[in-house]
Amino acid sequence: MSSAESIPPAPRFEPLSVPKASDVLAAEVRERILSGEFDEGTALPPERQLVEQTGLSRATVREALRILEVERLVDIRPGRGGGAFVHRPGRESLASTVQLVIRGQRIRLEALHETREAIEPACAALAARRRTERDLADLDTAHAELVGAGDDVPRFLRANIQWHNAVARAGDNELLIGFLDALSESIHASTDLAQFMDVRIRRLTARAHARITEAIRSGDEEAAHRRMSRHVCGFARAAAEVDGRELVDLPQADG
Numbered sequence: 001m002s003s004a005e006s007i008p009p010a011p012r013f014e015p016l017s018v019p020k021a022s023d024v025l026a027a028e029v030r031e032r033i034l035s036g037e038f039d040e041g042t043a044l045p046p047e048r049q050l051v052e053q054t055g056l057s058r059a060t061v062r063e064a065l066r067i068l069e070v071e072r073l074v075d076i077r078p079g080r081g082g083g084a085f086v087h088r089p090g091r092e093s094l095a096s097t098v099q100l101v102i103r104g105q106r107i108r109l110e111a112l113h114e115t116r117e118a119i120e121p122a123c124a125a126l127a128a129r130r131r132t133e134r135d136l137a138d139l140d141t142a143h144a145e146l147v148g149a150g151d152d153v154p155r156f157l158r159a160n161i162q163w164h165n166a167v168a169r170a171g172d173n174e175l176l177i178g179f180l181d182a183l184s185e186s187i188h189a190s191t192d193l194a195q196f197m198d199v200r201i202r203r204l205t206a207r208a209h210a211r212i213t214e215a216i217r218s219g220d221e222e223a224a225h226r227r228m229s230r231h232v233c234g235f236a237r238a239a240a241e242v243d244g245r246e247l248v249d250l251p252q253a254d255g
Contacts, residue, residue, distance in 0.1 A: 021056050022063035029064065033073050033086055044074065044084040094178030095185075102186045109187070113236035116183050117229070119176055120164070124212055124228035125221040126171030135170035139213050142166050147206050153197050161188060163209055167228070170216065205235075 032038050045053065050061045065084050068074040072093055074084045102112070127135065146159035161184045168180040208231040215223035 020060075020063075022060045022067065025054060025056060025061065025064035026067040029068060030071070030073055033068075033088065038086045040086060040088045042086040044086065046083055091174050091178035091181070094175065095181040098179060098182035099186055102182065107186075112183055112187050113232075116180075116187065117232050117236060119179060119183075120167070120232045121225040121229040123168045123171045123173070123176050123180060124216065124224040126173055126176070127167050128216045128219050128221040128224040130172045131170040131216055131219075135166065136213075136217055138166040139163065139170065139216065143206070143209050143213060146209065149202075151199075153202075156197060156202055157188060160205065161185070167212070167216070205231075208234075 029044070038044075044050070044065075047058065047061055047065075050056075051058050054061065056064075065074060065076065068084075069076050072087055072089060075087050076082075076084055101107070142159055142163035146156055146163060149156035149159055164184055165177075165181055168177045171177070208227065212224060212227045212231060215227055
């Protein structure tokens, strides 16, 4: 065997992807915000100090702050007394993100209704378990607005969203609240609801809301879940009949 044949082949290396310095800085600040180290409203060090402390260029520091601002993890305030201030994400951030995904991915209306049918009954059951007097007052206010809308369909639809969101808030689950907020607005924007919101369906909707509220007020989780399931499934079927086809009956919330 020749000496050349005994030499093992040289090891190979895959191309390396080195992260940008601005991404590294943004990742560190993001983790410290999300871990709770930085409280809401905490002022980050001024740009000049961040440059000195990190050893990075001013352009890199500015780019990192822009990344965090787009993610809504910091608020950039100009002028005297301004700077970068910590903003911890809340349910409004979740709702905004979900709405962007729904629009960006062109999620089918059918899928939106399926998601709503899956989570709203759970929201109603949680509301029956956790509702406070303030929650019940909010439900009553939204219901009164819905009933008082009369033939004003846009007002009726706004009150309808208000009531459904009040049910989710009464359930006191931040993720469900954010999801439902996004779903309600997206379904409203994707459907010409005024086409089928006639007097009969508005009356059935108001009756269903009253029955669901009654179950929530009495703390009956099973009834709240069952009645909300019938209500949202019936609403989805009715919405699917828009575009000139004959409307199916909209089921009432059962007893």
